[in-house]
Amino acid sequence: MPLNIVEKIFQSHLVYGELKAGVPVGLKVDEVYTQDATGTMAWLQFEAMKIDRVKVPVAVSYVDHNMVQSNYMNPDDHAFLQSAAKRFGAYFSRPGNGICHQVNLERFATPGWIALGTDSHTPTNGGAAMLAIGVGGLDAATVMAGSPFELNMPMITQIRLSGKLRTPYVTAMDVILEILRRLTVKGGVGRIFEYGGKGVETLDVTERATITNMGAELGATTSIFPSDERTLEFLRAQGREAAWIELKPDEGAKYDKIIELDLSAIEPMVARPHSPDNVVSVRELAGTKVDQVCIGGCTNSSYQSMRAVASILKGKTVSERTNLLINPGSRQVYDMIARDGSLIELLAAGVRMLESSCGPCIGMGGAPGTGQSSVRTFNRNFEGRSGTKDASVYLASPVTCAVAAIAGEFQDVLASALNVTALEEPAMYPVCDNMIIPPSSSELEPIIKGPNIKEVPVKAPLEDDINAEVLIKLGNNITTDDIMPAGAKVLPYRSNIPAISGFVFSNIDSEFVKRAEEARPKGGGIIIGGENYGQGSSREHAALAPMYLGVQAVITISFARIHRSNLINFGILPLTFEDTGIIGKINQGDRLIIKGLKESLANGQTYRVEDATGGFTFTCTSSLNGRERDLILMGGLLPYTKAQTS
C-alpha cells in the first residue's frame, strides 16, 4: 500500500497499534527535548521515577524561557537542569545558546526521526522532515524512562503547495498566517499537516520551519515537510550531511483531505489581537500606529530573516514613536549577523538587541506600554501574554515588522519600494557547539536544588463520586495562558506548584483561586469550558495547578490535544457535554454531583450529572482509551508509573 510521509515514519517507529485514524498507537521515540519553563517539572518527574539514565537515543535540556534573573529562582532552575542533565545523560544547551526549537533545528533535527519536546512549538523541526510533537513534561519524562509514546493516530491532511512566493515582500510567515485565516485555531485538531506539491522545493528549511512552527496555532498534532535536496543543503551547511535521508510520499499515497495553496497568490498578512487566526491582509491595516515592534523568537529567527531586516533598516532610523526589539533565536544566527555587519546596521538604526531567548514572546521583558500596540514576528498574541493586559498585539513577518518599525505604522508592504537582500541558504553555517555540554558519563553527579524547587504534588486515586462546585464558566478557545499565565512574575514559580497555583486564571478572574481554595475541603471544583479548551502552550502547570487547587473534572464542548493529555496525566477527568444546549442553564457556584464514576468509566463512559443547585440533570461523556482510563483511576501518570515499576 502506498504510504505518505507521516505513515512511513509511524510505521518505522511502531511499537503497537494500527495506523488507523483514532486508534491508539505506541511509538518509539528518537529524541526528547525539554526547555527550562517546562523542563524542571519533567526532570523532577523523571527523578521521581528512579531511573538511572535516559533511555532514548538523544535527550537535550535547553534553557531559553526563564532568562530574566531578577532574583535567585531562575538561575537556581538553570543549575538544577544542568545538574540533572549531567546526572541522567542529556545534552545541556546553556543559557545564551538560543531558543530550543531554533537550536534543535540547527543541531539535532533529523529527517525520519521522531522527537518529543515539552513545548508546543516542537513541530518547528518538521521543517527538516522530523516528526516532532509537543507534549507535557510528564509524558516526556515517561518516554525518557523507556516507555513508548502513545497517542491516538491523527488524520493526515496534505497541504499541496504550488507557485512561488513573491519574495522579498511575502515570506513563509505570510503562508502560515494565510493557512490560519482559512482554517482557524481549531482547524488542525486531531490532524497532522503534511506539506507537498511543487511549491515545496521553492522553500528552504528555515522557511519550512516557520510554517511548521506555527502549525501549532492550528491545533495540529504536528506538521512536516518532505526531506529533499533543500533538506540536504541545510544539513550539509550545518555539517550534518550524514543525518540526511530522502523522505517523500509514495506515488498514490492517501490523505484524509487535500488543501491546495498557491504561494504566488499570497500577500503580506497580519494576525490582529487577540488570536493568531484573526488574520487580514496588511493592506487593510495601513496607517495603523505601531508603538512597539519585536523581531525574532522561535518562529522567524533564521539568518535569512535577520539579514532581510537589517537590509531594510540599513541607513534608516526606527521611527521615534516606535521601539524595535530583536531577539535572534540562536547564538549561531547572532554570530552570523555579527560577522556580516548586519548587527552594526541594526544597532545604528536604533534597534534594542536582546539575548537569544524567548524574551518578549513570553512576557519575559519587553512588555508594551499601557494601551500600546505591538507587532511581532512571534506566533501567539493572546490577551495579556505580552505582560500588558490592554496591549494590542499583532503578528506579522519580519519584513512587515521592519517596514512598520521605520514608518511607526503599518504600511502596505507590496506597495513599498524595499531594498531587501533576499538571501539563499548559506553554503556553510558557523557551527560551534561549545555551548552544548554533551551527556556525561558519570552517574554520581549530585543534583542541585534551590529552595524554590518543590516536590511534584500527586493526586489521590479516583473516588467513586464527585460532588463539587462549578468554579468558573468559560467560553470557546480558552488558552493555557488564560488558565496559567506566564510572564516575568509567574514563570519563576514553574518549579513550585503550591506557589504558582496562586495565579490560576488570574488574568481572567482574580477571585478564582479564593473560590477554589474554599471549595477544596467541600469536594473540590469543576471547570466548565467551551470548544478547544486548553489551546496553546504545552505547560502542564495548567493542569497540575488546578489539580493542586482541588479541581476534579473539566466539562467542555471539546479539548485541545496536549492539554487534554495533561489533565489525564494529573488525574483530572476531561468530560464533554452530550447536548451543548444545557450549558446555558449551568451557573458558576452550582453544585454538580456525578455518581458511580468507576462503573461509568468501565461501561460506556457516559455520566449522569446532577445540577443540585439548578435542579436538573444532564449527560456527559469521555473518550478515554484503556491506558487513559487507568491513569484517571489511579490519580494520574505518576502513581500509574510508580505502580508499574514497583
Ligand code: MIC
Ligand atoms: C509558549 O510559547 O507558550 C511556551 C511558553 O513556549 C509554552 C511552554 C511553556 O509554557 O513553558 C509552549 O508553547 O508550550
Ligand code: SF4
Ligand atoms: Fe519561546 Fe515564544 Fe517560541 Fe514559546 S513561542 S518557545 S515562548 S519563542
